[in-house]
Amino acid sequence: xxxxxxxxxxxxxxxxxxxxxxxxxxxxxxxxxxxxxxxxxxxxxxxxxxxxxxxxxxxxxxxxxxxxxxxxxxxxxxxxxxxxxxxxxxxxxxxxxxxxxxxxxxxxxxxxxxxxxxxxxxxxxxxxxxxxxxxxxxxxxxxxxxxxxxxxxxxxxxxxxxxxxxxxxxxxxxxxxxxxxxxxxxxxxxxxxxxxxxxxxxxxxxxxxxxxxxxxxxxxxxxxxxxxxxxxxxxxxxxxxxxxxxxxxxxxxxxxxxxxxxxxxxxxxxxxxxxxxxxxxxxxxxxxxxxx
Amino acid sequence: xxxxxxxxxxxxxxxxxxxxxxxxxxxxxxxxxxxxxxxxxxxxxxxxxxxxxxxxxxxxxxxxxxxxxxxxxxxxxxxxxxxxxxxxxxxxxxxxxxxxxxxxxxxxxxxxxxxxxxxxxxxxxxxxxxxxxxxxxxxxxxxxxxxxxxxxxxxxxxxxxx
Ligand SMILES: [Fe+2]
Ligand SMILES: [Fe+2]
Numbered sequence: 315x316x317x318x319x320x321x322x323x324x325x326x327x328x329x330x331x332x333x334x335x336x337x338x339x340x341x342x343x344x345x346x347x348x349x350x351x352x353x354x355x356x357x358x359x360x361x362x363x364x365x366x367x368x369x370x371x372x373x374x375x376x377x378x379x380x381x382x383x384x385x386x387x388x389x390x391x392x393x394x395x396x397x398x399x400x401x402x403x404x405x406x407x408x409x410x411x412x413x414x415x416x417x418x419x420x421x422x423x424x425x426x427x428x429x430x431x432x433x434x435x436x437x438x439x440x441x442x443x444x445x446x447x448x449x450x451x452x453x454x455x456x457x458x459x460x461x462x463x464x465x466x467x468x469x470x471x472x473x474x475x476x477x478x479x480x481x482x483x484x485x486x487x488x489x490x491x492x493x494x495x496x497x498x499x500x501x502x503x504x505x506x507x508x509x510x511x512x513x514x515x516x517x518x519x520x521x522x523x524x525x526x527x528x529x530x531x532x533x534x535x536x537x538x539x540x541x542x543x544x545x546x547x548x549x550x551x552x553x554x555x556x557x558x559x560x561x562x563x564x565x566x567x568x569x570x571x572x573x574x575x576x577x578x579x580x581x582x583x584x585x586x587x588x589x590x591x592x593x594x595x596x597x598x599x600x601x602x603x604x605x606x
Numbered sequence: 607x608x609x610x611x612x613x614x615x616x617x618x619x620x621x622x623x624x625x626x627x628x629x630x631x632x633x634x635x636x637x638x639x640x641x642x643x644x645x646x647x648x649x650x651x652x653x654x655x656x657x658x659x660x661x662x663x664x665x666x667x668x669x670x671x672x673x674x675x676x677x678x679x680x681x682x683x684x685x686x687x688x689x690x691x692x693x694x695x696x697x698x699x700x701x702x703x704x705x706x707x708x709x710x711x712x713x714x715x716x717x718x719x720x721x722x723x724x725x726x727x728x729x730x731x732x733x734x735x736x737x738x739x740x741x742x743x744x745x746x747x748x749x750x751x752x753x754x755x756x757x758x759x760x761x762x763x764x765x766x767x768x
Contacts, residue, residue, distance in 0.1 A: 420761045479743075479762030489707055548706050552634040552715060553654075554614060554744065559761035562633060562742045565708040578712050582655050585715070586664060586671075589614060589654070 318499035319470050327466050327505075328512045335407035337362040339514065341400045345455055346516035355396050356388045359403075368402050369394065377598035397438065397454035398595070401431075404458060405599065411465045418471025418498075419464065421558035426464060428596070432555040433457040435591045437546030439584045446538060446574045453542040456522040459515070460543050463506025463523065464557060470498040475559040482563055490560035491527055503527060530569050538573040545570060553585060612652045615671030617680045619649035621687050625751040631744045632702035634716035638676060638723055639747075639768075640684055641697040641754050647687040648751045651676040655715070656722030673722035681730070693732045699768055700724075700737040701758060707742050716740060738768050 319327070334342070337358055344354045359365050366387050373390040374383050384390045391399050405412060405427070412430065415423040434457030441450040471478075471494065478493040491501040503524050510520035518536045522543050525532035529540035544567055551562045576584070610618050612629045619640070620627055629637055629652045640649040651670040658665035658672035665672050669679035685691045700723065703716030720739050727733055738745070738758060746759045747768075756768040 475762040548713065551706065551744075552704070552713070554631045554633040554635055556631070556633070556744060561631070561744045561761075562704055562706045564706060566706050566710065566713055568708065568710050571710075576712065578715075578718065579660065581712055581715065582657070582660050585655060586661055590664075 317470060319467065319505075320499065324466070324500060324505060324508055328508050331466070331509060331512070332408065332410060334513050335362075335365075335403065337365050338400075338403040338407050341403050342455065342519065343516055345396060345400055345452055346518050348449070352392055352396060353388075355399055356391045359391060359399060360387050365403055365406065368406060369399055372398075372402060372598050375598050377594055395451065397434070397451045398598075400451075400455050401434070401458055402599075404455075411462055414465045414468065416464055416468040416557055418468035418474065419558035419560055420475050425557055426461060429550055429555050429557045430458050430461060431595060431599075432550035432553060432588060432592055433460060433543065433546045435546075435595065436549040436553075436584065436588045437543045439587050439591070440542050440545045440549070440574060440576065443580050443584050443587075444574045444576045446542065448538045448542050448574075452518070453539060453546070456519050456539060456543050457546045459510075459519055460522055460526045460547060461502060461506065461557065462509055463500075463502035463504070466505040466509060467494060467498050467500055467502055474498070478559060489527070489565050490563040493560075493563075527564050527567070529567050541567070541570045541573045545574060545576075549581075549585060549588060553588060612650055612670075614652055614654050615668040617649070617651035617670035617676060617683065619647055619680070619683050619687055620751050621645060621647040623752040627749045627751065628747065630746050632747065633704055633744055634702070634719060636673075636700055636702040636716065636719040636723055636739070637745075637747050638680065639699040639701070639749060639756060640680060640689075640693070641699070641749075642684060642687070642689045642695060643697065643754070644695050645688040646751070646754070647684060647689055648749050648754060649680050649684050649687075650747070650749065651680045653719055653723060656718045673719055674726050677723065677726040677730070693730050696732065698727060698732055698734045699756060700734045700739060701747060701756075701768055702745055703739040704744065705740060705742055736768055738766075 412427040434454040437453040437457035438450045441448045474497045494501040506523040521536040532540040610627045638651045658675045665675045669675035703720045759765045
């Protein structure tokens with residue numbers, strides 16, 4: 315039996331995670347305001363020399379295959395889109411979280427980031443293809459952050475995978491959140507929510523982190539967004555990009571149909587687009603930036 | 607001794623003893639496995655979606671991606687190893703096609719993949735002799751060319767054979 319995390323220990327774990335950079339934090343705030351525009355994003359990036367350099371390096375990387383280099387930050391931001399710029403800012407200051415080896419789920423370093431990126435892309439595609447009235451850029455950002463809690467509890471789940479699977483096989487109604495809670499004391503949505511509070515994330519993002527496995531429990535005003543990420547998460551897992559032992563061992567919240575209308579054919583299109591978009595974005599984040 | 611690792615939408619074959627043909631973490635994707643006892647050739651396609659009509663360009667670039675184009679492409683490849691062009695004598699096995707818990711019809715992509723594969727196989731008079739489909743966990747598949755043995759694995763579970 316492993317050690318259970320107490321409330322005090324969870325706070326200590328949260329405090330051991332570096333804070334978001336000021337730019338990342340402000341970008342998340344602006345991105346969740348319904349009436350912002352791209353210039354608000356541009357101005358925030360412009361004020362951060364390091365972030366500006368990263369954004370320019372990525373937009374000019376081989377992955378985007380531009381014929382002429384982009385030198386101005388406003389052109390770079392409008393080319394990449396808000397979601398990619400926000401991702402760059404987050405990835406840059408919290409690689410400790412996203413690149414962490416999830417030994418508690420038998421996953422290597424980098425797997426969480428890939429799952430999060432797939433979820434982000436899929437959540438946005440779900441919004442676009444269904445035509446639902448949800449901010450697709452925000453769905454992407456929320457998808458990127460939805461599973462941060464796994465990085466917090468993973469070490470405490472080390473060595474529990476066989477027990478977790480045996481538990482879920484014996485009791486068919488339980489999902490991996492139940493296993494996490496039984497084996498570590500907290501599931502990854504509750505742990506992630508604590509980090510969301512410490513990072514002072516906007517309410518809608520905290521709500522996604524807390525309720526992405528059962529969006530019907532999310533606050534009504536944010537529920538559609540939470541559903542978009544919920545579907546994105548399921549699509550990422552079905553597409554073979556889970557985070558290890560827990561992949562597909564969660565429940566589909568079928569009430570999503572009250573908010574998002576997709577049929578089998580649209581879902582197939584979404585899955586295909588996710589594969590194509592993932593290849594492009596993954597490459598750009600990992601590229602050295604050298605094109606010539 | 608080589609490893610042939612197939613990603614999503616890839617297909618491949620080998621008759622080199624000591625080779626392993628592998629694919630990692632199948633979710634709703636289905637792995638179609640062809641074993642030809644006569645030429646001792648092993649082939650596999652990692653199928654993501656049932657029907658190529660949603661994107662013809664993708665099907666041309668990656669025929670292994672869709673059920674209806676993967677089976678003919680894999681057969682054509684097997685023919686280069688001396689197998690019968692319409693699959694006579696080839697042993698077919700299927701695995702993958704998982705679901706999430708409490709799924710609805712729309713999200714049963716795995717089931718639609720498996721059905722589409724079976725349909726195209728039937729048109730060649732072929733059918734799977736064994737399958738390990740559905741459930742709600744990921745599967746990694748490894749086939750040894752020498753033994754024609756298929757080993758499946760999933761985190762937290764003992765390995766099993768197909
Ligand atoms: Fe999750
Ligand atoms: Fe997830």
